[in-house]
Amino acid sequence: MFTDSHCHLNFPELVSQLPAIRQAMAEAQVTRALCICTTMEEFEGVHALATAHDNFWSTVGVHPDNEGVTEPTVQDLLDRAALPRVVAIGETGLDYYGMEDRKGGRSIADLEWQRDRFRTHIRAARACGKPLIIHTRSASDDTLAILREEGEEGGAGNRAGGVFHCFTESMQVARAALDLGYYISFSGIITFKSAQELRDVVAFVPLDRTLIETDSPYLAPVPYRGKTNKPSYVPHVARQVAETKGLALEVVAEATSRNFNTLFPGVMA
Secondary structure (H helix, E strand, O other), X not given: OEEEEEEOOOOHHHHOOHHHHHHHHHHOOEEEEEEOOOOOOOHHHHHHHHHHOOOEXXXXXXXXXXXXXXXXXXXHHHHHHOXXXXXXXXXXXXXXXXXXXXXXXXXXXXHXXXXXXXXXXXXXXXXXXXXXXXXXXXXXXXXXXXXXXXXXXXXXXXOOOEEEOOOOOOHHHHHHHHHOOOEEEXXXXXXXXXXXXXXXXXXXXXXXXXXXXXXXXXXXXXXXXXXXXXXXHHHHHHHXXXXXXXXXXXHHHHHHHHHHHHHOHHHHO
8 A cells, every 4th residue: 555665674773673674664654665775785685675574675876975886887786787687876965064073164165076976877777778777855946957968857758757865855856857757755854843844845746756655773763753664654755745745645655656556667567
């Protein structure tokens, strides 16, 4: 009934509990999950989850904040994207958050390697015809500009498309992402008391362009905030979407699962 469009089940705190996590998913009617890759080094483990379980799929990509890891070429990404049950490129994008404390006082100009990596992922996605999983944090202007520069504002047949995952940006950024033909995915953040502006974005984004996710093990929704997040918690995200839009929970569950099928046609293969 529900689909978790973004989780990290290969992370130690989750993979060690996988049987219990899968049981909880079944009990919560979370029927599918997309396992997200954040380094080339971890791809084999992420992909193994997808090949071992018929309701998991995987991606291939390198998170913008990961340093000191293998830098993929377009061909590296294409080789892995061609494997069974790999349905997307990413997560990829730009992260300029915490330039002082998280990035050692560097400037945005110092992060050209992030922008180069992002372009590599976009080119791979366009080459293989699989969508992008976009991470953008405090970097929306450059994220949108690079997508446009790389041809992502073309018609549906000329672009990779994809999803802005764990969306926390402004209404203006949401509108721009939708104009590019992208989907927008909301996480447990929308259940936080302080997130009214983000709930306004939820109300604005059309249901047929909306996905839901946990981003497990991070960002557990209320009433589990502060605890390890799990795919079985994604119905709480769906419930908040439903309340914000004035819809039945079942309507949101069906629509977001249908959107998942549309964006990732490989899950239907």
